[in-house]
Amino acid sequence: YPxxxxxxxxGIDPYRWQNPSVQEVYEPGSTGKVMTIAAAVEEGKIxxxxxxTIPWKLKRSNKTFRDHDKHPTQKLxxxxxxxxxxxxxxxxxxxxxxxDTLHSYLKKFGIAEKANSGLPGEESGKLLDVxxxxxxTAPTVAFGQGYSLTALQATSVFxxxxxxxxxxxPTVIAGISTAQRYNPKxxxxxxxxxxxxxxxxxxxxxxVVSVTIQDPxxxxxxxxxxxxxxxxxxxxxxxxxxxxxTVKVSDEFRSLExxxxxxxxxxxxxxxxxxxxxxxxxxxxxxxxNARDSGAIALLTxxxxxxxxxxxxxxxxxxxxxxxxxxxxYLADWFHNSPSRALFLAGITGTNGKTTTSHxxxxxxxxxxxxxxxxxxxxxxxxxxxxxxxxxxxxxxxxHNILSIMKNAKIRAAAIEVxxxxxxxxxxxxxxxxxxxxxxxxxxxxxxxxxxxxxYQAKKKLFDSTRSQASFVNVDDSYxxxxxxxxxxxxxxxxxxxxxxxxxxxxxxxxxxxxxVEVRGIEGTLISGELNLIGDHNLDNALMAMALAFxxxxxxxxxxxxxxxxxxxxxxxxxxxxxxxxxxxxxxxHTPDAVEKVLATLRKNTNSKLIAILGCGGNRDKSxxxxxxxxxxxxxxxxxxxxxxxxxxxxxxxxKEMLGSLKLTYPSAVISDRQTAIKYGVEKAQAxxxxxxxxxxxxxxxxxxxxxLAFSDQEVLRKSIEGEL
Numbered sequence: 001y002p003x004x005x006x007x008x009x010x011g012i013d014p015y016r017w018q019n020p021s022v023q024e025v026y027e028p029g030s031t032g033k034v035m036t037i038a039a040a041v042e043e044g045k046i047x048x049x050x051x052x053t054i055p056w057k058l059k060r061s062n063k064t065f066r067d068h069d070k071h072p073t074q075k076l077x078x079x080x081x082x083x084x085x086x087x088x089x090x091x092x093x094x095x096x097x098x099x100d101t102l103h104s105y106l107k108k109f110g111i112a113e114k115a116n117s118g119l120p121g122e123e124s125g126k127l128l129d130v131x132x133x134x135x136x137t138a139p140t141v142a143f144g145q146g147y148s149l150t151a152l153q154a155t156s157v158f159x160x161x162x163x164x165x166x167x168x169x170p171t172v173i174a175g176i177s178t179a180q181r182y183n184p185k186x187x188x189x190x191x192x193x194x195x196x197x198x199x200x201x202x203x204x205x206x207x208v209v210s211v212t213i214q215d216p217x218x219x220x221x222x223x224x225x226x227x228x229x230x231x232x233x234x235x236x237x238x239x240x241x242x243x244x245x246t247v248k249v250s251d252e253f254r255s256l257e258x259x260x261x262x263x264x265x266x267x268x269x270x271x272x273x274x275x276x277x278x279x280x281x282x283x284x285x286x287x288x289x290n291a292r293d294s295g296a297i298a299l300l301t302x303x304x305x306x307x308x309x310x311x312x313x314x315x316x317x318x319x320x321x322x323x324x325x326x327x328x329x330y331l332a333d334w335f336h337n338s339p340s341r342a343l344f345l346a347g348i349t350g351t352n353g354k355t356t357t358s359h360x361x362x363x364x365x366x367x368x369x370x371x372x373x374x375x376x377x378x379x380x381x382x383x384x385x386x387x388x389x390x391x392x393x394x395x396x397x398x399x400h401n402i403l404s405i406m407k408n409a410k411i412r413a414a415a416i417e418v419x420x421x422x423x424x425x426x427x428x429x430x431x432x433x434x435x436x437x438x439x440x441x442x443x444x445x446x447x448x449x450x451x452x453x454x455x456y457q458a459k460k461k462l463f464d465s466t467r468s469q470a471s472f473v474n475v476d477d478s479y480x481x482x483x484x485x486x487x488x489x490x491x492x493x494x495x496x497x498x499x500x501x502x503x504x505x506x507x508x509x510x511x512x513x514x515x516x517v518e519v520r521g522i523e524g525t526l527i528s529g530e531l532n533l534i535g536d537h538n539l540d541n542a543l544m545a546m547a548l549a550f551x552x553x554x555x556x557x558x559x560x561x562x563x564x565x566x567x568x569x570x571x572x573x574x575x576x577x578x579x580x581x582x583x584x585x586x587x588x589x590h591t592p593d594a595v596e597k598v599l600a601t602l603r604k605n606t607n608s609k610l611i612a613i614l615g616c617g618g619n620r621d622k623s624x625x626x627x628x629x630x631x632x633x634x635x636x637x638x639x640x641x642x643x644x645x646x647x648x649x650x651x652x653x654x655x656k657e658m659l660g661s662l663k664l665t666y667p668s669a670v671i672s673d674r675q676t677a678i679k680y681g682v683e684k685a686q687a688x689x690x691x692x693x694x695x696x697x698x699x700x701x702x703x704x705x706x707x708x709l710a711f712s713d714q715e716v717l718r719k720s721i722e723g724e725l
Contacts, residue, residue: 020212022115022122025148028157031197032144033090035157036097037082039105042165045096048079049465049488058088061135065091065143077465077489087143094142102138103130106147109160115152125149155210158197196226200234201243209234256298256317261332261397262291270295275328275397276305285309292316300324300331329396329429339403340431343373344413344552347428347468349420349459350439350477352594353541354392357439358415359569360545365413367562368554373406373414375399377588378570378698382409393422396429403431413552420445420458428467435551436468436489437544441479442593446621456482463487472547474540475501492522492551494543496536503547508539515539517563519546527556529563535573535601537594542566571697573598576714578721581687582608586713588697590617590644592627595694599635608688612636613681614695615644615674616654618703629658632694638684639668642677644695645703674702675716675725682720693717 040046055073057066067087081089094102107113112127127147128137140146149157196211211226211233259271265287268274274296276284285305288296289312298317299309306320321327333340346361348354355377362381365372374381377392380402393416394402406414418436422428441456449455456479463471463483471489474480476496484491495501496508499520506526507518514534519527527550531542542563549559568574576584583606589598595614602610614632616625633639641658643651651672664670667684671677678693685691693713696702702711719725 021151021210023150024212025123025125025150026212027145027148028154029144030085031154031158032147033082033085033142035106035109035111036090036094036102036142036144037078038165039102040093040096041078042105043097043101046078046093047488048077050078051075051465051469051490052078052081052089052092054081054086054089056088058091058139060091060139063136063139065139075469077469079465080469090143091139094138099130099133099138102141103127103133106141109157110153111147111149111157115150115156122152123150125153151210151212155197155208158208196230200238206243207234207237207241209237258297258335261328261335261401262296263328263395263397265291265294265296267398268294268296271297273298273300275299275324275331276301276309277325277328277395278302278304283308288313300328325396325426326429329400329426329431331430332397332400333430336400336404338430338432339400339407340433342407343403343411344434345403345431346413346415346435346437346548346552347418347431347433347462348415348437348439348544348548349418349423349462350437350474351442351444351591352589352597353439353537353544354417354419355569355588356538356541356572357437357544357548358417360542360566361415361548363566364545364549364554364559364562365552367565368549368558370412370554371410373402373409373411374416375402375414376417382406382411391422391427392417392419393427396427399427400430415548418462420455421448423461424449424458428462431467433462433468435470435472435548436462437472437548438463438477438480438483439474439540439544440477440593442591443624443627444591444621446623447619448621459483460486463489463491465489470551472544472551474544476540492547494540494547496539496543503543505539505543517542519543521547521550521556525550525556527560527563529560531563531566533566533568533573534605535598537597537601538568538573569698571699571714573601573692574697574714576717576721578718580685580721582685582689582691584682584685584717584721585690585692586697586717587692587694589614589694590628590696592624592631595628595631596635598692598694599631602690602692603635606688606690608686608690609637610635611638611640611681611685611689611691613640613642613677613691613693615642615651616658616695617644618647618649618651618654620647622657625654625657626660629660629662632658633662633664633668638681639664640677640681641670642674643672643702644674645699646705647703648705674711674713678713678716679720679725682717691717 053073054076056071057064065087106127112125114122114124125148137146200207209230211229213226258273260269261273261275262268263275263277263284268291274288274291276288276299283305285301285308288299288309292313300319301309302322302324303320306318310318348357358374358376362372362374371383379389380387382405418428441459445455449458460483462468465488468489471487471491473484473491473493475484475493484493493501494503496505498504503521505517506520509516511530513532515531517531527546533542546559550556571586571588574586576586587598589595599612612632614628616628641655646654655670655672669680671680681691696713700712701708
């Protein structure tokens with residue numbers, strides 16, 4: 001180098017000695033879309049959370065514009081449209097501005113002006129005067145074509161956006177672009193320019209590197225070609241400036257081929273990455289040796305986990321990051337190729353109703369002939385296959401693995417119960433929901449959240465445009481009313497009787513088995529049919545399921561025809577029929593509000609005595625215990641206080657807290673042993689009475705002092721009725 005004699009440049013291509021960063025101009029392409037979007041946001045025309053309809057192609061004047069990859073018309077937030085680099089999305093944003101306004105913003109960004117770098121031969125780029133714009137110029141400009149700039153100008157533009165519109169030395173932004181280059185000689189597009197702009201360090205950016213590659217051979221995508229160059233250049237810069245990486249990677253980690261991801265040492269498979277997370281009782285790194293012996297190929301953990309595992313693992317690939325829980329979901333989503341986006345995914349959250357709503361929704365999908373899935377409290381269902389579950393919402397790595405299995409099994413739609421714990425502990429990070437649904441919010445889990453406000457804020461996280469495409473909110477609930485007013489996603493509201501809601505019951509008539517209903521939905525949709533479910537709370541659950549089914553594309557007539565076939569979820573007012581002359585039920589109600597509603601429902605349908613059995617779980621929210629005791633005593637004729645899952649607490653102390661100042665009179669009773677309490681309830685039941693066992697529902701175990709003993713309310717109730725106990 002150089003390949004020519006300095007000072008003797010005759011016959012040499014000028015490009016060989018010019019400085020391309022300031023002398024070579026190109027169309028910005030996708031990186032130019034940020035200017036259009038920044039202008040519209042600055043003008044107050046749109047916000048990052050605004051939901052847009054994104055078609056594959058748009059016709060403007062005599063020209064049709066398309067996104068790069070063909071896709072069905074979809075709804076995306078502005079942020080989402082930018083993330084997928086939608087041309088049609090950028091055009092629609094540009095049309096929110098007048099031509100004069102869009103042109104003026106491009107000028108403000110420095111387009112068609114030199115960047116004043118001080119380097120010789122600097123070009124200014126090209127931008128047509130607005131009076132010369134044709135009918136196709138504005139849409140072309142909106143997605144980064146029809147004007148040109150230099151690499152230094154592009155870097156300056158991005159730095160300006162990152163610094164809230166202040167034209168300063170570029171320091172913060174990231175972008176990838178592939179654009180055709182305009183050839184003035186032929187008046188046509190000739191060749192490509194691949195570009196990549198990025199910054200580092202990620203948490204406290206100090207340096208920007210802009211890479212442009214002219215006339216790339218073969219593939220011409222900016223990320224594919226420019227990314228590796230950016231990595232080499234930025235790595236040199238950081239090393240030269242002695243900036244240490246915030247993520248520590250062992251040498252052994254760099255050449256691994258990872259076949260899977262797991263946060264469970266008991267489920268790890270050979271070749272997988274073990275993610276060791278900090279848990280409620282133990283740090284996952286304590287089980288790193290078990291994971292390695294089971295075939296784990298590497299470990300991802302935090303500093304504490306690194307200290308715990310490094311001594312026992314020795315020379316083993318370990319990646320230490322500040323918050324592995326905060327990245328594991330996105331890592332799993334990337335590894336499994338974003339399975340949540342391959343199906344209609346409904347995320348259902350709320351204190352009560354998640355399980356029933358998700359089960360009803362899956363049944364409607366199946367009635368409509370769709371392969372459907374479910375993830376929740378009772379377990380995991382992939383079409384007709386059923387598996388157990390340890391949490392309402394699995395850890396992030398497990399969630400994305402399950403979604404990947406569903407995708408490969410051709411599941412078209414799935415419902416997920418999204419708990420407040422899951423939202424607080426990043427378990428659904430990386431998943432994208434086609435619809436997020438809010439059922440209600442009542443007191444529960446305050447041992448974890450500390451206050452109802454914190455509990456509400458955790459639930460609210462699901463209704464963010466970066467997580468969900470649409471939101472459904474039950475506005476009969478006071479927290480639902482608040483959520484509908486606060487969420488960035490335009491809410492689709494549901495209500496039993498408020499005709500101002502998007503979905504509501506136009507008619508409800510009681511029948512011997514449940515209700516005959518007429519439902520009004522968006523766009524005047526009418527759904528009618530018979531529900532064989534009892535309880536006002538099930539009207540809420542069914543309405544939410546119908547609205548979500550409609551959103552997923554199920555025909556209203558099909559939804560109406562499905563209603564008579566719907567069954568409650570296991571352990572939700574589940575009838576135990578052994579030929580006895582009284583009604584026997586098992587229900588999962590385990591919050592004050594749920595207990596009140598279930599007992600109120602049964603009171604309406606009971607002409608004789610109502611007998612109810614209830615306990616409270618140990619190591620959980622203590623403040624709800626006296627409230628549940630009061631709900632039990634006031635809502636039943638015979639109240640039987642018993643144990644639930646005492647866990648590490650003394651059952652007798654839990655019962656004292658439930659009772660509070662209540663004074664029971666015979667035949668109401670306190671019976672610590674749950675089996676004995678159920679047997680007592682059966683003995684007291686007479687013809688026409690209703691007996692309900694509350695609290696555990698579908699559960700098949702009882703947790704006592706770290707041991708889970710086999711226990712099923714249904715089985716004990718059945719045997720008690722048949723006289724086997």
